[in-house]
Amino acid sequence: MSPLLDVKDLVKHYGVGQGLLGRLFGAPPRKVQALNGVSLHVGAGETLGLIGESGCGKSTLGRAILRLHEPDSGSVTFGGVDVTALDTGGLKAMRRRMQIIFQNPYASLNPRKPVGEILAQPLRLHRLAEGAALRERVREMLEHVGLRAAHADRYPHQFSGGQRQRIGIARALILNPEFVVCDEPVSALDVSVQAQIIDLLARLKRELGLTYLFISHDIAVIGYVSDRVAVMYLGEIVENGPARAVLRRPYHPYTRALMSAVPRVDRADQQQERVRLHGDLPSPMDPPPGCRFHTRCGFATDLCRSVAPLRRQLEEDRMVACHHFPEPAP
């Protein structure tokens, strides 16, 4: 069965200002390599958890898939349609099917519009409902995300962070999309509220048959919501596979480092090896040659410093991009 979403070799580089001196002396244009050939797929009804440090390109990937950032090259196929090739009209129709939920619920709602209006606008824009039917749909959606119909007349600033995130979710789902990018939807919220929002997202997924790309830097959250997991480092996917397998038995040294950083209470072997990362995330403007992770990897060899590892397809739908793990590449 072909996946609902299939991303192939997606590349996105951002030009960075060179400054006056750079231009005078003809310095080569500098680029931030936000996405460097990212491939992944998400099956219908599945949640793919995307995990990685701040600045590794997670959000850029989510937005490039929706063409909120125009990718430089590569393809995004959604339900058999090449999204990257769509014209304006085709893209507008496609936007009904693919939506996004943002991290910061304080920046994602227009402060000048009452909530009912925020929810009604997408419907009006796509001419899906008007008049009484529109109000009914807004009311229904508000109740669906655990708010009250009376909330429609209030402004975003009159709500708490968790409530605002519910509004953001209602707004994304009101067009009945099939696929939603959840871009760190709980990291700006209090921990107690996080659980509520995660449960809400899980319930809505069951009830509406949604497919999620769930972006987070929180491994506990990713482990809870994901069917499959992809690990991102400096604009590349270094490992992916079924959530249980990747999180329980990580192959890539980077994934191992991430996993060993999660504190656990349910393990008898508390003395598990702690894989430490040294140094900071290298600048995506000037990524290291060879394997991008070699500057922080305890297992790096000369091979890693010079040759970029291939993506190796392993058992049960697993991929890892490393010269040495799980066993040396042939």
Add this chain to the structure above:
Amino acid sequence: MRSVALLQRLLHLVPVLFGVTVIVFLMMSLTPGDPAEIMLANQNATPEQVASLRHDMGLDRSLPTRFVTFVGHAVQGEFGLSLFHRRPVAAVIAERLPATIELSAAALLFALFMAIPLGVVAAVHRGGILDRLATVGSLFGVSLPGFWFGILLLLAFAVNLRLLPVSGAIDFAHQPPGLTGFLVIDSVLAGRMDSLGNALAHLLLPAITLGLPMAAILMRVTRASMLEVLRQDYITFAEAKGLGRTRILALHALKNALLPTVTVAAIETGSLLGGNMVVETVFGWPGLGRLVVESIFVRNYPLVQAAVLLYAVTYVLVNFVADMLYTVLNPRVRM
């Protein structure tokens, strides 16, 4: 709740105006020069005649006495006679006020029509040629002194190119029948297209001179707040739901970005009053600003005091209106 806050703001007017009155009164008295002597300067007046005039004008009384008398009259709306016009100060000011309001309004319109589109374009094409031009241009806009820039404009468009009139508000031949005192409005009311054209031609250069610094500041404010708004996720969402770029800018971004612009525009409107004195003097504009400058030179105390008081009231009221406007525009302040 809201009306209480409004009332408090209005009550602030009282101490502000009292302070302004004291300062103006003291400064006018401390400046050297005696109005009686200036009035009689070319008439070979004897010291007795000067003393008699001083007595008539009440200048021989002590400063506190004069101040109390002035305040007592002022609260009744009585500002006395203009020393030189020999007419009530209020009437003289009322005669000059429309020209000043007309010029200020034109300058404000010029500033807004320049600043908002430029600010938006500069923000949308950040770092582009237009952005750089607008940013550098705005630096010139705030830096150029009005008296110098006004004279440059006069030299170019009035003296060399002979496209626009040199000074005044209207040519005598085109004077419309005076109904409101506002030349543009009177021209339209009287259906005199020739008057309207003539009045607008006179208005153009002074309005640009007066409005330029304001346009520059407003452009920067609009650009900055537009950049801020464009970074917000609700703008990204507007795109994600399928809204076109132009409508995103107009419907979502600009409406939010204009809040600071409105606030600053209101504050700057107050400062147009000061700019008026310079610009009206340069362009021979028959408004309040030039009247005040002339009155200061001849120590026309009553008129200067009344005019400065008027400026202060206007300034405070304009800021008051700005606060009101802000609550209307910003749902977060509205409760």
